Amino acid sequence: AQTVTQSQPEMSVQEAETVTLSCTYDTSESDYYLFWYKQPPSRQMILVIRQEAYKQQNATENRFSVNFQKAAKSFSLKISDSQLGDAAMYFCAYRSSTSGTYKYIFGTGTRLKVLA
Amino acid sequence: EPEVTQTPSHQVTQMGQEVILRCVPISNHLYFYWYRQILGQKVEFLVSFYNNEISEKSEIFDDQFSVERPDGSNFTLKIRSTKLEDSAMYFCASTADIADTQYFGPGTRLTVL
Numbered sequence: 001a002q003t004v005t006q007s008q009p010e011m012s013v014q015e016a017e018t019v020t021l022s023c024t025y026d027t028s029e030s031d032y033y034l035f036w037y038k039q040p041p042s043r044q045m046i047l048v049i050r051q052e053a054y055k056q057q058n059a060t061e062n063r064f065s066v067n068f069q070k071a072a073k074s075f076s077l078k079i080s081d082s083q084l085g086d087a088a089m090y091f092c093a094y095r096s097s098t099s100g101t102y103k104y105i106f107g108t109g110t111r112l113k114v115l116a
Numbered sequence: 117e118p119e120v121t122q123t124p125s126h127q128v129t130q131m132g133q134e135v136i137l138r139c140v141p142i143s144n145h146l147y148f149y150w151y152r153q154i155l156g157q158k159v160e161f162l163v164s165f166y167n168n169e170i171s172e173k174s175e176i177f178d179d180q181f182s183v184e185r186p187d188g189s190n191f192t193l194k195i196r197s198t199k200l201e202d203s204a205m206y207f208c209a210s211t212a213d214i215a216d217t218q219y220f221g222p223g224t225r226l227t228v229l
Contacts (some may be wrong), residue, residue, distance in 0.1 A: 044221050101172055104159075
């Protein structure tokens, strides 16, 4: 069974600085999707970025980028030029694309604090 | 931008009572999901629903749980006889196509006393 691990329960970053959130996963599948979702306090989870495993190029979305290391089963999120609005819970998630299931498997989340 | 909505935001109930959690998915979406997150633990998949049928469910989704799409807009999760361990945040999600990214609602916090 697939698992997702986020080893950093909490991280802090100074405004305008860069922070990297870690995520590792375990799977025997070769084709899958990985996601980072952001959940501000009392708000819904919002997709930050998505990576297809068959793509070697790391996904980027404005100030957000990933470092996808398929062999190492690592999927870290880098936030550049951190802003106060980036403060939230960040969840890493895995979804199979071959096994006929479309459920997400989540990590436990990393709470990001942004310091002014 | 369209959003998934959930009501209530917080539900408090006594053990053994029935609760219904409500979700309004994005209007053109066809695939619906429930997840839950016990405090301090992972978000866990409960069930997926398509074409008025459950398409997949987890081990957590036992006979105490049921889902329904009673009309063209709502998607509900019913817990027949709540237990203390059902206390959690429950998230609804929807997609237009099965392979699409899931859009999540803000969650309902269920507290069972």
